[in-house]
Amino acid sequence: MNLKEYNKKSRIVKAVMLLLLLFSLDTIAQIQRVEPAFWYAGMHNPELQILFYGKNIAENEVAVSNGIAIKAIQKTENPNYLFVTIDTKDVPAQELLFSFSKNKKVVFTKKYALKQRRENSASRKSYDASDMIYLIMPDRFANGNPKNDSQKTLTEKANRNNPSGRHGGDIAGIIQNLDYIKELGATALWSTPLCEDNDAQGSYHGYGQSDVYQIDSRYGTNEDYLKLSSELHKRDMKLIMDYVTNHWGAQHWMIKDLPTYDWIHQFPGYAQTNYRMTTQFDPNASKMDAKMCMDGWFVQSMPDLNQSNPLVLNYLIQNAIWWIEYADLDGFRVDTYSYNDKEGIAKWTKAITDEYPNFNIVGEVWMHDQAQMAYWQKDSKVAAIQNYNSYLPSVMDFTLHNATSVVFNENQADWNNGLIKIYDNFTNDFLYPNPNNLLTFVENHDTQRFNEIYKKDFKKYQMAMTLLATVRGIPQLYYGSEIGMAGNKNEGDGAIRLDFPGGWQGDNNNAFVKNERTAQQQQFFDFTSKLFQWRKTNEAVHFGKMTHYIPENNLYVYFRYTDKNAVMVILNNGLNSRKVETKRFEENIKDFKLGKDVLTNKSFDLKADFSIEAQSVLLLELE
Structure with missing residues (x-):
């Protein structure tokens, strides 16, 4: 080969390498996200809508391999999004290949997995009145891995001295203390949201999520969450995910580059909800008041999702189903349920329970009247007056909570005060389609601490817990109640979300361990454990x-x-x-x-x- 031929070949090789590099860069630039990242074969609803995201990705035509039918390709006003709907009916688990073409030439491809479901996944058993649910705020429960307390890619760093900051609790800490939770008599674990929340402050509560397919790396990884599920199941315990349909955080990647203007409710921009949930069914309510309840933002940092937009609704349905399949979940608790678009949230709930007929979902319906709460439970006769059905299996019994927050200080009974308030709560059970499937509690992560109200009065705690363990419904215990934890909400939410003693290296008191508890902590723990361990064995208080x-x-x-x-x-x-x-x-x-x-x-x-x-x-x- 002479020098001229060599130089010619060298130029060709360089040109090919440059083309390959450009092709590679184009692929990277074109696809930045795919959601869901994978899916499952054999689902009840065979239609799958895949979101492809990348700069100007909508300029491409799309095809998929293996004879899979594309039902629809939807483009929006934002060219960075493509929504591709395929039909997976009778399609076995396999790897698909999506091809993206421009001017009839394939410019890049993307592999996509259809995975095998777990055996009997659709008929999975959920939580019910035979369970006791233990509620934790993971950032405040236990720090099992101090190395992940802060992350370079996430804004807020750990600062345990800040009551409203991140303290470092994580999934590893939960797993390390599952035997403690089981010893207490709990059979199910509800954790406040674990998905990524990249707010600059207050991100520890997790309700302003910035990525709903990713566990916050300060808690761990998706694989860690899967391990938590597995470890619970080994102990014959259940995992309940706290799901948020009403809003995301302002730092969510889609909020920063909206697929459509009406992906969120705009006025334009921000307007706050009036919090008047009664407008959802009040026959006399003005349309404006009803709109401001449903469409207004919960707070300015949480843009309100528009479930009346079919793309948004389908995204939320698929995300929920993906987590159930991926993490082998046993149930949901849904935040701010009654602030959602009324028709949209009913469709979301029905889609989940159509896919999983035994799956329990409890909605936060923070109201103070049994008829108003009963309106939101599935097959409500109250809601049927307006031809509405939420399809929501369970609601939270806030009126019982209201009663337990005052009655044990009302020692002198009269017509309206004292334990008559507890009695009156149950006189209205006829309003609920299924009172056995109400979530009962004396406190949670948003309310005043029970032991703060009653100044750690053990006798009053005994009465309240015995009531909780023996009335109809599904009892929920908030972490720390069982060791007498208090904290005044009037001093800020951080005061009712204190760190569990012993969850951090160097804590002076480790209440996870019997021989390190104080006498008072042990008194509370022994009683609570004995009561709820007994409850496991008694069918009369489950479904009697x-x-x-x-x-x-x-x-x-x-x-x-x-x-x-x-x-x-x-x-x-x-x-x-x-x-x-x-x-x-x-x-x-x-x-x-x-x-x-x-x-x-x-x-x-x-x-x-x-x-x-x-x-x-x-x-x-x-x-």
Whole structure:
């Protein structure tokens, strides 16, 4: 080969390499995101809409391999988005290849996996009234991996001295303490959101998410979340994801480059919700008030998603289903449920439960009237008046929470005060299609701490927890209650979301370990554990019927029972001991002769009167 031929070949090689480099760069530039990143074969709804994102990606034509049918290709006013809908009906798990062409020439391709589902995935069992849910804020629970406390790619860094800052709790810390949670009697774990929240401040609560397909790297990785699910299942426990349909954070990558102007509600830009959820069903409400409730932003840093936009709605449906499949989830809790577009959120909920018929979803419907809350439960007769069905299996029992927040300080009963408030809460159960599927609680991450209200009064804690463990519904315990944790919400949300003692290296007190708890922490823990471990074994308090008796002198008696088992619960909220006159309760005592107190093992003759101490509770299994 002479020098002239060599130089010619060298130029050709360089040109080819340059073309390959340009092709590679074009591929990188063209596809920046694909969501969902993969999917599953054999889904109930075979249509899959894949979002392809990259600069001017909409200029390309799209094809897919293996004879897969493309049902639709949707472009928006933003050329950086392509929404491609394919039909996966009867398509086995495999790898697909999407080809993107310009001027009839393929300029880049993208592999896409259809994965195999877990066996019996569609019929997975969810949480129900036989469970007790333990609610944690992961940033404040336990720091299992201090190396991930701050991340270069995320704005807010760890600062444990800031009550509103990130403290470093993570998934590794949760996993390390699962046996503690199980010992407590919990059978399900609800964590506030773990997906990425890149807000500059207050990001620890997780409700301003910036990427809903990615676990926040300060908590760990997607694989860590999958491990959490697996470790829970090994312990016969369940994982509940806190899902947010109403809003994202302002730092979400799609908010910064909106697919469509109406992806979020605009006025234009920001307008705050009026928080008046009654406008969703009030027949006299003005259209403007109803619009401001649904479409207004919860806060300025959380743009309000427009579920009436089919692209938004489908994105949220697929994201939820993807997490269920990927992380093998056992249920959802949905934040600010009643602020969503009313029709859109019903479609979202129905799509999830169509795919998973046994899947439980509890919605946060923070209202103070049973009829208004019942409106949002699936098959509500109240909502049926307006031809509406939310398809939401469960709502949170905020009226019971309201009652428990005051009654144990109302020692002198009258017509409206004292335990009559608890009694009255259950008199309205006829409004709910399924009162057994209500989430019951005395506090959560947004409310005043129970032990703050009652100044760590152990007797009042006993009454409240026994009530929670024995009435209808699914009990939820907020982390730290079981060791007497308090904190005043009036001092800021950080005060009700304190670090769990012992979750950080160097903590003076480690309440995760028996021999390091204080005497008071141990007293609270022992009682809570005994109560909820017992609850696991008693079907009468899971799904049994309830009969209760009008409180007299702040003494409230009710029964939970099945054909085989019965439990008698006696709450004395008075300042003096009271006589329990058993003749009044013959309707439920029937042929039972003894009542054995679950908490003390003491037995009571049910054919004779007996006494109960002031501000105390008896939990009697009838024999």
